[in-house]
Amino acid sequence: MLLSITTWWEHLASFEKILWGIAIIFSTIYLVQSTLSLSGGDVDHADGDADAAIDHDDGMDYQFFTIKNMIAFFTMFGWAGLAAHYGGLGNMATVLVAFVAGTAIVVMTVLVLNYMSRLRHSGTMQLTNAINLTGTTYLFIPAKRGGTGKVHIKVQGSLRELPAMTDDEEEIATGKLIRVKKIINDSILLVTLAENNFSYKI
Structure with missing residues (x-):
């Protein structure tokens, strides 16, 4: 051969x-x-x-x-x-x-x-896309960054459950409308109680 x-x-x-x-x-x-x-x-x-x-x-x-x-x-x-x-x-x-x-x-x-x-x-979700979006509190968020709660928020077309903290003087109770201010440590949403009580639509 x-x-x-x-x-x-x-x-x-x-x-x-x-x-x-x-x-x-x-x-x-x-x-x-x-x-x-x-x-x-x-x-x-x-x-x-x-x-x-x-x-x-x-x-x-x-x-x-x-x-x-x-x-x-x-x-x-x-x-x-x-x-x-x-x-x-x-x-x-x-x-x-x-x-x-x-x-x-x-x-x-x-x-x-x-x-x-x-x-x-x-x-791949980019947390920065959540800034200025609104969502609802799933697990209450302690006041003045005293702990981490959970929020439901629609990011990039999908409903997500994400960790969140707040600088507000009072805790944000479950079911409250929140707005995302910025991202902490690239992994946690810093939120505040939304000023308006309009209904949040998913």
């Missing part, structure tokens, strides 16, 4: 050897990288170092020029080039097709990761 592979390789033209070399080498690297990622041993730190060296503020959450994207580019470049070459295209046309295919897979990867990141970000 080894002899037949050697014979096959020797009969390839130089251009074909380049395409096969790129396809096989980078496909192997891609498979190893994917295996490490699935096993939890992904070498992200190496990728991160490379990203930092060429990091540009282009407005994208995920950088275009990374080691992972380079591997994906050349993997697609190799196989698309082989497909184009054996499909009857000339060398220049083959290189062009391979380049476009490699670039396309990188762009798609960046766009998908960027979209997934935005979905995760939009689903």
Whole structure:
């Protein structure tokens, strides 16, 4: 079998050897990288170092020029080039097709990761979005930051039960309407008794 592979390789033209070399080498690297990622041993730190060296503020959450994207580019470049070459295209046309295919897979990867990141970000509650919103007291809130109570408040479209404190001189009883003034320690709402007793709608 080894002899037949050697014979096959020797009969390839130089251009074909380049395409096969790129396809096989980078496909192997891609498979190893994917295996490490699935096993939890992904070498992200190496990728991160490379990203930092060429990091540009282009407005994208995920950088275009990374080691992972380079591997994906050349993997697609190799196989698309082989497909184009054996499909009857000339060398220049083959290189062009391979380049476009490699670039396309990188762009798609960046766009998908960027979209997934935005979905995760939009689903993560930002407490600062609760400032100036109104809610109702679920568990009474001791006066003058004497303890922590609970409030029900609608933040980012969802009803939440969140810890709250107050600077008010009197405790805020359960069921009272409150307004959020600011955030304490990035985790606790600082609230005050709402001045108006209008009905609060969820």
